[in-house]
Amino acid sequence: MDHSEDKELAGWSHSKSCGQRLNVQVNGDEWRSSGVSTGTGTNIFVSNMDNGIECILSKFANDTKLCGGVDTLEGRDAIQKDLDRLERWAHANCMKFNKAKCKVLHVGQRNPKHDYRLGEEWIESSPEEKDLGVLVDKKLNMSRQCALAAQKANRVLGCIKRGVASRLREVILPLYSTLVRPHLEYCVQLWGPQYRRDMELLERVQRRATKLIGELEHLSYEDRLRELGLFSLEKRWLRGDLIAAYQYLKGAYRKDGEGLFIRECSDRTRGNGFKLKEGRFRLDIRKKFFTVRVVRH
DSSP states (O other): OOTTSOEEEEEEEEEEESSOEEEEEETTEEEEEESOOTTHHHHHHHTTTTTTOOSEEEEETTEEEEEEEOSSHHHHHHHHHHHHHHHHHHHHTTEEEOGGGOEEEEESTTOOOOOOEETTEEOEEOSEEEETTEEEETTOOOHHHHHHHHHHHHHHHHHHHHHOOOOOHHHHHHHIIIIIHHHHHTTHHHHOOOSHHHHHHHHHHHHHHHHTSGGGTTSOHHHHHHHHTOOOHHHHHHHHHHHHHHHHHTTTTTTTTTTSSEEEEOTTOSSSSEEEEOOOOSSHHHHTSHHHHHHHO
């Protein structure tokens, strides 16, 4: 999301079925399901939801997000027209949006904070919303998300400490890698820590986990990592960034990621025919976004 423009995220919503029935034939056998569950059935029902939509519509199972720029009144009208189209689509397909869960997230310092409605009801604005497990606020500041991730990971680590008697590395390390570290790395390319204090907050979780191993508790954190063959979380985040950027450059996200990076073609570049261009941005927080920070590396 480009923080240099004022944006609206309207209809941060959960759609639910209204008496729909799904009939699917597989190898001649017919399967019937009343209602729609999250998964394949939902994807079939919402596949044509974006027909005629002018703004950016993101769909994931029963989560729907509508995003657009509101630099002008035309931008506001475009979002409202799309919301009206979504309401008509839901009515035509005998479905409905759970309007109690629909929120507007105003992003941008000069955002006019327009009001929007879905059908007959006005949508409430919200300072922050959780999107697929990631907390996003109106300033795109990820400190609260970092705190929540550290809190979840510490809870699981506490359960391991209380419930597992063994302190052998063969026991603690797999438990940490499987149950704790995923909370610190889930979708981290999006919410990667922007400040040193947030990095330290998350790193402390891994520091605590490695100290649980009895034979290594007397060593420093760096020595424990070396003995266990682990990287610091900061290095793992960088590795993940580079892998994602490499996959993009090799065409893995050609459809969804078009225009994600700016390529700077040059005949003078050694070894390859292009470089990634690092853009200039007024806000420091914008420089911490994945599409900018990974270019330097």
